[in-house]
Amino acid sequence: MRGVIMYAPGDVRVEDREHPTILEPTDAIIRVSASCICGSDLWPYRGAEPVDHNPMGHEYVGVVTEIGHDVETVKVGDFVVGSFFASDNTCEICQAGYQSRCVHAELMGTIGTQAEFARIPLADGTLVATPGQPDADLIPSLLAASDVLGTGWFAAVAAEAGPGKTVAVVGDGAVGLLGILAARELGAERIIAMSRHADRQALAREFGATDIVEERGEEGVERIKELTDGMGAHSVIEAVGTQESMMQAIRATRPGGHVGYVGVSHDVSLDGLELFFSGIHLHGGPAPVRRFLPELIQLIWDRKIDPGQVFDLTLPLEDAAEGYKAMDERRATKVLLTL
Numbered sequence: 001m002r003g004v005i006m007y008a009p010g011d012v013r014v015e016d017r018e019h020p021t022i023l024e025p026t027d028a029i030i031r032v033s034a035s036c037i038c039g040s041d042l043w044p045y046r047g048a049e050p051v052d053h054n055p056m057g058h059e060y061v062g063v064v065t066e067i068g069h070d071v072e073t074v075k076v077g078d079f080v081v082g083s084f085f086a087s088d089n090t091c092e093i094c095q096a097g098y099q100s101r102c103v104h105a106e107l108m109g110t111i112g113t114q115a116e117f118a119r120i121p122l123a124d125g126t127l128v129a130t131p132g133q134p135d136a137d138l139i140p141s142l143l144a145a146s147d148v149l150g151t152g153w154f155a156a157v158a159a160e161a162g163p164g165k166t167v168a169v170v171g172d173g174a175v176g177l178l179g180i181l182a183a184r185e186l187g188a189e190r191i192i193a194m195s196r197h198a199d200r201q202a203l204a205r206e207f208g209a210t211d212i213v214e215e216r217g218e219e220g221v222e223r224i225k226e227l228t229d230g231m232g233a234h235s236v237i238e239a240v241g242t243q244e245s246m247m248q249a250i251r252a253t254r255p256g257g258h259v260g261y262v263g264v265s266h267d268v269s270l271d272g273l274e275l276f277f278s279g280i281h282l283h284g285g286p287a288p289v290r291r292f293l294p295e296l297i298q299l300i301w302d303r304k305i306d307p308g309q310v311f312d313l314t315l316p317l318e319d320a321a322e323g324y325k326a327m328d329e330r331r332a333t334k335v336l337l338t339l
């Protein structure tokens with residue numbers, strides 16, 4: 001089968017990989033219908049994380065082709081969505097809603113779903129079958145649920161977005177944009193998108209943003225305060241993962257407010273005294289996408305939300321290298337790979 005391998009930073013190739021097989025009785029094999037390139041795949045691409053001939057990809061939707069003896073909740077032929085962490089969905093951590101930290105969690109990125117087939121560990125806990133075979137136009141949205149929608153949704157929940165709340169969103173990548181959509185669905189009154197790109201501002205407005213702030217850093221914080229009677233937002237979504245974005249999120253939050261942080265942290269350090277006097281709640285980490293999958297799949301199936309709009313470039317798997325390049329150069333927000 002064909003699959004993406006990152007040889008080294010900036011060096012992405014599509015080549016023949018071994019066809020996956022059932023290794024554990026709890027495994028399933030899926031034929032991947034669509035995969036995509038994640039903002040987090042850019043960290044190794046840019047040399048910010050080590051990479052050496054790694055299989056790539058952790059977002060996926062597809063059709064089950066084979067199941068292990070112990071798999072009960074999905075069957076061959078089901079169309080399924082899973083998250084970027086395999087999880088048993090039964091341990092105490094999973095039951096509390098934190099499946100990405102399951103005691104048996106396995107990172108799908110090490111398996112690499114930018115490929116024709118993929119082995120899914122802990123299939124019963126990881127995969128959620130759709131109500132039937134989806135229409136082709138639903139596939140991008142279902143794929144978005146696998147990571148960026150689920151992550152944006154968790155960020156909005158962690159930030160306690162809801163009725164009467166003003167929500168500010170730091171980061172206008174796919175996760176930030178879908179955090180806006182989530183905040184709207186959760187009933188937020190006002191949603192401030194922090195973005196300086198016209199095309200992303202337009203999508204932010206379509207997803208529910210009521211205000212746009214183009215300033216960043218301290219100026220961005222000041223603008224949020226001006227828009228909130230000097231107090232700051234009730235809820236702030238942090239969807240970048242840098243020192244600047246994290247401080248922008250913390251400082252834009254009013255005392256007693258909540259930050260939902262889902263940008264993978266790179267070289268962020270927090271000043272204890274500033275955090276102490278901020279009086280805010282910090283809640284985040286790798287999103288437990290599995291918690292939200294049944295609800296998100298239903299919203300997509302009923303065509304109540306259209307998160308697939310974040311994909312602004314679609315390429316065949318064979319052209320994955322061009323997809324990485326386009327995202328690295330910010331010519332594309334999110335690249336869908338067709339199979």
Ligand SMILES: [Zn+2]
Binds near residue numbers: 088089101
């Ligand atoms: Zn678990």
